[in-house]
Amino acid sequence: MSRIFKSLTSAENALEKFSGYIPSIAAEELPLKDALGRVLREDIHSPMDIPPFHRAAFDGYAVRSVDTFGASRNNPITLKVIGVIRPGDQEQYNLGELETVEIATGAYLPNRADAIVPLEYSKRVGEFVEVIKQVSPGANIDRKGSDIEKGTLVLKSGTYLGPFEMLLLSSLNITHVRVAKLPRISVISTGNELVELGSKLKMGQIINSNMYMVSSLLNGLAEVIYRGIARDDESSLKSLISESLEDDLIVTLAGTSVGKKDLVPKVVEDVGGIIIVHGLSIMPGKPTLIAIIGETPLVGLPGMPVSTSVSAIEILLPIVSKMLGIRGEIVWPKIRAKLSRRIASRPGVRHYVRVKLSKNNGEVIATPVRVSGSGIISSLIKADGFVIVPENVEGYEEGQEVQVLVYRRWLEL
Amino acid sequence: MSRIFKSLTSAENALEKFSGYIPSIAAEELPLKDALGRVLREDIHSPMDIPPFHRAAFDGYAVRSVDTFGASRNNPITLKVIGVIRPGDQEQYNLGELETVEIATGAYLPNRADAIVPLEYSKRVGEFVEVIKQVSPGANIDRKGSDIEKGTLVLKSGTYLGPFEMLLLSSLNITHVRVAKLPRISVISTGNELVELGSKLKMGQIINSNMYMVSSLLNGLAEVIYRGIARDDESSLKSLISESLEDDLIVTLAGTSVGKKDLVPKVVEDVGGIIIVHGLSIMPGKPTLIAIIGETPLVGLPGMPVSTSVSAIEILLPIVSKMLGIRGEIVWPKIRAKLSRRIASRPGVRHYVRVKLSKNNGEVIATPVRVSGSGIISSLIKADGFVIVPENVEGYEEGQEVQVLVYRRWLEL
Numbered sequence: 001m002s003r004i005f006k007s008l009t010s011a012e013n014a015l016e017k018f019s020g021y022i023p024s025i026a027a028e029e030l031p032l033k034d035a036l037g038r039v040l041r042e043d044i045h046s047p048m049d050i051p052p053f054h055r056a057a058f059d060g061y062a063v064r065s066v067d068t069f070g071a072s073r074n075n076p077i078t079l080k081v082i083g084v085i086r087p088g089d090q091e092q093y094n095l096g097e098l099e100t101v102e103i104a105t106g107a108y109l110p111n112r113a114d115a116i117v118p119l120e121y122s123k124r125v126g127e128f129v130e131v132i133k134q135v136s137p138g139a140n141i142d143r144k145g146s147d148i149e150k151g152t153l154v155l156k157s158g159t160y161l162g163p164f165e166m167l168l169l170s171s172l173n174i175t176h177v178r179v180a181k182l183p184r185i186s187v188i189s190t191g192n193e194l195v196e197l198g199s200k201l202k203m204g205q206i207i208n209s210n211m212y213m214v215s216s217l218l219n220g221l222a223e224v225i226y227r228g229i230a231r232d233d234e235s236s237l238k239s240l241i242s243e244s245l246e247d248d249l250i251v252t253l254a255g256t257s258v259g260k261k262d263l264v265p266k267v268v269e270d271v272g273g274i275i276i277v278h279g280l281s282i283m284p285g286k287p288t289l290i291a292i293i294g295e296t297p298l299v300g301l302p303g304m305p306v307s308t309s310v311s312a313i314e315i316l317l318p319i320v321s322k323m324l325g326i327r328g329e330i331v332w333p334k335i336r337a338k339l340s341r342r343i344a345s346r347p348g349v350r351h352y353v354r355v356k357l358s359k360n361n362g363e364v365i366a367t368p369v370r371v372s373g374s375g376i377i378s379s380l381i382k383a384d385g386f387v388i389v390p391e392n393v394e395g396y397e398e399g400q401e402v403q404v405l406v407y408r409r410w411l412e413l
Numbered sequence: 414m415s416r417i418f419k420s421l422t423s424a425e426n427a428l429e430k431f432s433g434y435i436p437s438i439a440a441e442e443l444p445l446k447d448a449l450g451r452v453l454r455e456d457i458h459s460p461m462d463i464p465p466f467h468r469a470a471f472d473g474y475a476v477r478s479v480d481t482f483g484a485s486r487n488n489p490i491t492l493k494v495i496g497v498i499r500p501g502d503q504e505q506y507n508l509g510e511l512e513t514v515e516i517a518t519g520a521y522l523p524n525r526a527d528a529i530v531p532l533e534y535s536k537r538v539g540e541f542v543e544v545i546k547q548v549s550p551g552a553n554i555d556r557k558g559s560d561i562e563k564g565t566l567v568l569k570s571g572t573y574l575g576p577f578e579m580l581l582l583s584s585l586n587i588t589h590v591r592v593a594k595l596p597r598i599s600v601i602s603t604g605n606e607l608v609e610l611g612s613k614l615k616m617g618q619i620i621n622s623n624m625y626m627v628s629s630l631l632n633g634l635a636e637v638i639y640r641g642i643a644r645d646d647e648s649s650l651k652s653l654i655s656e657s658l659e660d661d662l663i664v665t666l667a668g669t670s671v672g673k674k675d676l677v678p679k680v681v682e683d684v685g686g687i688i689i690v691h692g693l694s695i696m697p698g699k700p701t702l703i704a705i706i707g708e709t710p711l712v713g714l715p716g717m718p719v720s721t722s723v724s725a726i727e728i729l730l731p732i733v734s735k736m737l738g739i740r741g742e743i744v745w746p747k748i749r750a751k752l753s754r755r756i757a758s759r760p761g762v763r764h765y766v767r768v769k770l771s772k773n774n775g776e777v778i779a780t781p782v783r784v785s786g787s788g789i790i791s792s793l794i795k796a797d798g799f800v801i802v803p804e805n806v807e808g809y810e811e812g813q814e815v816q817v818l819v820y821r822r823w824l825e826l
Contacts (some may be wrong), residue, residue: 160823164794173620197583261500406744
């Protein structure tokens with residue numbers, strides 16, 4: 001029997017309803033060099049001071065500041081140079097009265113030195129140097145621990161490790177970190193019409209291409225296990241779902257609508273699953289299904305490629321972020337642009353309108369890509385991103401300024 | 414002898430001056446499944462029509478539209494159902510007069526059918542169906558080639574392959590693509606004070622952490638070959654540079670300023686290199702050096718971590734993009750925010766001010782992170798991004814709206 005969508009749920013409400021069912025992924029310890037793009041599962045307290053020693057912030061002369069008091073161009077004070085310290089040098093110096101050490105930026109300070117006289121306020125004369133400006137205690141020095149003090153909480157559990165976190169952790173000489181494991185995500189395609197890439201296409205067949213898009217969207221965030229194509233009979237889908245129940249998340253592609261051949265809702269219930277949400281108030285993307293089978297969450301993405309992509313962005317990626325325990329929300333690049341044409345939308349539904357960006361007299365213009373359906377693959381390529389029209393807005397006018405969610409890493413305007 | 418920066422060059426001019434020296438990386442053929450994140454090195458013309466056959470856009474009945482003319486609720490027209498086609502079915506039907514085939518969305522059309530009567534305008538009565546609405550030729554059909562026509566240029570050489578390009582290429586049954594090889598980039602650290610991660614730190618030593626940041630920024634775009642740490646003597650740096658001359662690009666870290674121990678400019682010239690740019694009008698990031706040694710480009714990044722990062726973003730990544738042949742410019746996520754404090758800047762220099770983002774009454778606030786130098790690692794972690802103050806602007810006022818370049822993939826506001 002055909003079903004109908006009983007009611008539509010907003011993406012936020014869907015995630016809210018589902019949040020209690022999303023498992024947290026176990027942690028593992030990794031060498032730091034392998035941890036880029038992973039999610040921290042421990043608070044990091046600094047095991048050391050940064051800088052680890054009082055350090056020269058300028059090239060010049062390390063001095064006891066008291067020795068320079070009163071120094072000026074007219075009244076230079078002469079200090080004896082007892083040595084030189086470059087970064088990485090190990091030799092220890094003790095400054096006596098009116099003594100100094102030549103020093104380079106980044107080098108540690110000799111004992112009893114408390115300031116640096118920069119090169120430009122000094123005049124070297126053989127073993128001596130004339131100082132022509134007085135310096136106060138601490139001047140031109142990066143004090144030990146002034147950047148990061150030992151024991152400070154520097155990164156919280158749930159931090160995504162990007163290039164700057166790698167900089168910090170390596171600076172702290174942290175060689176291993178506890179991070180979330182990559183969730184194992186089973187992807188099951190559905191549909192008799194699907195064949196694998198490279199097959200000779202017979203009449204009525206198409207390539208299982210949504211799998212490539214979804215795996216790509218999950219790249220770096222999960223270990224994707226592709227389970228193959230379930231045919232349009234219940235036993236085929238049942239058996240692939242059953243195979244996947246040990247994984248952290250099951251994603252099915254297509255078969256989530258309310259037609260006779262849309263087997264996902266039925267099979268999910270047949271294997272004892274509970275459907276939490278079926279039908280989202282987003283367009284495209286409506287026929288999305290979220291369910292729990294035992295303890296395994298299942299996300300049923302719609303089969304039309306544009307719907308698949310919107311639903312993956314709105315539902316799948318936030319669920320995976322939550323499994324990983326990432327703090328905060330995904331940042332999508334957004335660009336302000338002026339609409340070249342009116343966008344119509346239905347109130348109560350969040351619309352994703354594909355737009356092409358271009359420049360005209362220095363102004364960024366967003367032109368809606370004309371398409372006749374959510375199955376239109378070329379539109380995703382022609383467009384550079386989505387204009388999102390919220391539920392409570394009835395479209396946008398020509399000339400209006402809008403935010404475009406850009407889904408490209410490089411953009412040619 | 415000490416050098417001084419003779420003049421400062423803007424990042425754009427530096428890239429412009431250097432563009433003739435940037436080699437284009439050779440291409441290689443890859444299986445499509447391995448091509449995510451790579452850069453296309455061929456134009457892709459569609460080898461087939463998409464959809465590859467006339468396809469039902471709705472569940473319903475495939476008809477000869479002429480048979481439905483005049484049909485209405487009051488005047489239903491009865492057709493004989495001679496079969497059923499579901500997506501993936503292979504059986505061929507030929508419609509005769511007043512014949513129809515039950516059809517599901519995505520299935521191919523029977524011969525002579527030219528429209529679909531959607532389910533809701535039909536009433537099934539055994540072997541017959543009553544049609545209560547007339548349909549015009551082409552109605553509710555995705556015509557063969559209507560999404561993409563065979564032969565169309567669908568992707569240009571130079572396209573970065575993201576999830577949607579993977580969708581397109583797999584839909585077209587393209588199993589292999591020509592892409593740019595990953596450039597081999599040698600990274601050479603410099604400085605006597607540096608030791609490798611995991612070493613026991615002696616007085617005056619710090620970890621070679623910039624290497625982790627720069628490798629992370631290049632992740633996915635290049636094959637990074639870490640050559641080790643050049644000590645502060647010319648022969649050590651000379652030998653590491655000489656080892657790297659077969660690679661596509663050499664990146665040195667630190668030693669690019671104008672102090673005595675800044676060996677990079679001197680050694681580059683000693684090995685026969687030509688310095689194209691030395692000194693950028695960006696802050697931090699000024700002591701950046703761009704050179705060419707024979708045919709091998711060299712980018713000397715400054716050693717203070719914040720300077721390293723700004724220079725990597727402004728100079729290194731655009732150079733690598735150009736080597737890969739990527740069309741367009743890198744898209745950074747940008748967020749509009751209100752400044753919580755005034756930002757001062759020096760005219761003629763482009764400033765990168767680290768800011769922390771937060772929300773206050775729904776408004777996004779950017780708070781400059783107080784720091785005392787470009788060596789401050791904690792500031793990169795405390796901040797969420799940069800406010801870029803252009804050369805021709807003298808700072809921004811408190812309360813002013815600014816664009817923040819966000820360098821996080823997840824953001825907690």
